[in-house]
Amino acid sequence: MPSLKELSRQPEILTGGHRLCAGCGAPIVVRQALKALDVPLVAANATGCLEVASAIYPYTAWRCSWIHSAFENAAATISGVEAAYRSLKRQDKIPGEFRFVAFGGDGGTFDIGFQSLSGAAERGHRFVYICYDNEAYMNTGIQRSSATPLGAETTTTPAGEVIPGKRQHRKDLTAIMAAHDIPYVAQVSPSHWNDLVTKMKKAFDAEGPAFVNAIAPCPRGWRHDGSLTVEVTRVAVETCYWPLYEVDHGKWRLTYKPREKKPVEEWLKMQGRFRHLFRPENRHIIDEIQAYVDRKWEELLKRCGEI
Numbered sequence: 624m625p626s627l628k629e630l631s632r633q634p635e636i637l638t639g640g641h642r643l644c645a646g647c648g649a650p651i652v653v654r655q656a657l658k659a660l661d662v663p664l665v666a667a668n669a670t671g672c673l674e675v676a677s678a679i680y681p682y683t684a685w686r687c688s689w690i691h692s693a694f695e696n697a698a699a700t701i702s703g704v705e706a707a708y709r710s711l712k713r714q715d716k717i718p719g720e721f722r723f724v725a726f727g728g729d730g731g732t733f734d735i736g737f738q739s740l741s742g743a744a745e746r747g748h749r750f751v752y753i754c755y756d757n758e759a760y761m762n763t764g765i766q767r768s769s770a771t772p773l774g775a776e777t778t779t780t781p782a783g784e785v786i787p788g789k790r791q792h793r794k795d796l797t798a799i800m801a802a803h804d805i806p807y808v809a810q811v812s813p814s815h816w817n818d819l820v821t822k823m824k825k826a827f828d829a830e831g832p833a834f835v836n837a838i839a840p841c842p843r844g845w846r847h848d849g850s851l852t853v854e855v856t857r858v859a860v861e862t863c864y865w866p867l868y869e870v871d872h873g874k875w876r877l878t879y880k881p882r883e884k885k886p887v888e889e890w891l892k893m894q895g896r897f898r899h900l901f902r903p904e905n906r907h908i909i910d911e912i913q914a915y916v917d918r919k920w921e922e923l924l925k926r927c928g929e930i
Contacts, residue, residue: 624821630658634686641677641684646849648839648856649673649755651813653726656753656835659823662720663687665704669697669731672762672841673755697725698740702748722827723750729770730760733796744803744832751826755839758793765844769794773915774908775896777844782899787908792915800834801870807833809869809878814857818867818878825871838865846895855893862890863920868927875926884920887913 636657643650649672665688668674674691677684692700701723711717727736732754740752759777760766767777773792776782780789801808806829811819826833838856842849859865864887867879888909891897900908924930
């Protein structure tokens with residue numbers, strides 16, 4: 624694993640000059656993830672914040688072969704490219720090695736694009752799918768997605784007298800992708816860059832599909848100061864709301880265990896979208912979130928052989 628200093632010297636594939644918001648978690652995830660790569664790359668981008676803000680015609684922030692894809696089919700698009708690459712390789716028409724990656728937000732991954740992702744994983748294409756998970760449809764107005772956590776206020780789950788924010792827990796997509804029995808699945812956070820880059824190298828080296836779920840805060844939707852983006856992800860890990868683990872060829876492994884598991888309240892109070900939960904009448908929702916996090920953490924520890 625190279626040092627942070629050595630990684631910082633590598634060329635940037637996603638350059639500065641894009642129009643993502645200050646403090647956005649998505650470009651931090653992308654820049655860290657692509658530091659793990661040392662061969663040419665072809666990227667597909669589902670419609671979403673990352674796509675619309677990094678490739679406004681006639682400009683682009685990408686220094687690689689890059690394809691704009693629709694919301695629902697980034698995985699299908701990149702799997703078609705990968706299939707064509709394999710054919711051309713068999714015909715000796717392409718020298719050298721390439722890698723293939725698809726980026727999607729949680730809306731284009733958990734919801735609209737899931738059938739495309741599931742199908743590409745089942746077919747066994749060699750590609751990496753990276754979900755930058757900001758837990759809502761952010762660039763279209765902060766609507767809830769199936770990645771939005773219980774109690775979060777969005778424009779389609781407004782907290783008020785009728786409902787106290789979203790009424791369902793988030794979908795556990797990392798575990799769902801692990802159930803596809805593909806070579807590599809991981810959950811990462813930009814706060815733990817060493818862990819993230821190490822996992823991305825494994826993902827790019829996998830002889831088949833790989834899926835990586837990365838927490839990527841949206842300061843506008845989560846309502847925190849943009850300067851706190853990485854700290855918010857760090858607290859998510861320390862509270863075990865966002866545990867760091869991998870599933871390498873079916874073997875579950877915890878890659879970071881907090882010395883002291885903090886209460887999830889520490890993470891909630893950093894974000895304005897949960898402010899209403901701290902009113903006395905909504906205290907039970909915080910307790911419900913804590914119980915959910917505790918249950919999922921215990922399940923993960925068992926799967927990883929930690930208990």
